[in-house]
Amino acid sequence: GIDDQLAMLHFKMGRCQRSLGRLSEAARSYRRASDLDRIPYGAPTRYNEILRELAARHGALFVDVAARLDRESLGGLVGDDLFADPMHPNLRAHRVIAAAVAQALQAHGLPAPAKQWQPGRYREPDLAAVYEADSELRRRERLIRALTCLLAERPACVRAEAEAVLADQPEDPTARAFLRDLSRPGGRRPRFRE
DSSP: OOOTTOHHHHHHHHHHHHHTTOHHHHHHHHHHHHHHOSSOSSOOHHHHHHHHHHHHHHTOOOOOHHHHHHHHSGGGOOSTTTBSSSSOBOHHHHHHHHHHHHHHHHHTTOSSOGGGOOTTSOOOOOHHHHHHHOHHHHHHHHHHHHHHHHHTTOHHHHHHHHHHHHHHOTTOHHHHHHHHHHHSTTOOOOOOOO
16 A cells, blocks of 8 residues: 555565465566566566567567466466576477467468478477486576575575485585575575586
């Protein structure tokens, strides 16, 4: 009632709503928090509205990636399942984005007439195989997620990601620093060597 323009208030409301299982309310609160954030990590809602308006004005193809990511997310809460950190999509999200763009191009007969597209030629990569082929990719993605969780004050998430890294690389110094600092009174933020 005093000030409904505080981003952190809406973020904390979203966390409460999420914990209560009220996911659609949580999604609205998180979106409001992102839109109010003076240093936004993600794209404010207005950015997508501007892109949509410009595409309509100039006759350009607009692919609503934000809506597609919402549909692909658990309960419509775009987060850890699609992003490595607040700004960077993970492999799964890149695959979702690529599929949305490809479907839009095909629907509009681009770059060749749609009937000339040969479905079945392209096979989506198996994400587990991609991670297996490059263990460093998975490690970095987990450490970025751990840092994001730390900043969002989600210690259980920090612990889970750090422990997952240590399961593969028991001597990883960054993952060990996360766990060490979580166990300290006051939970100081970890110092990074990389």
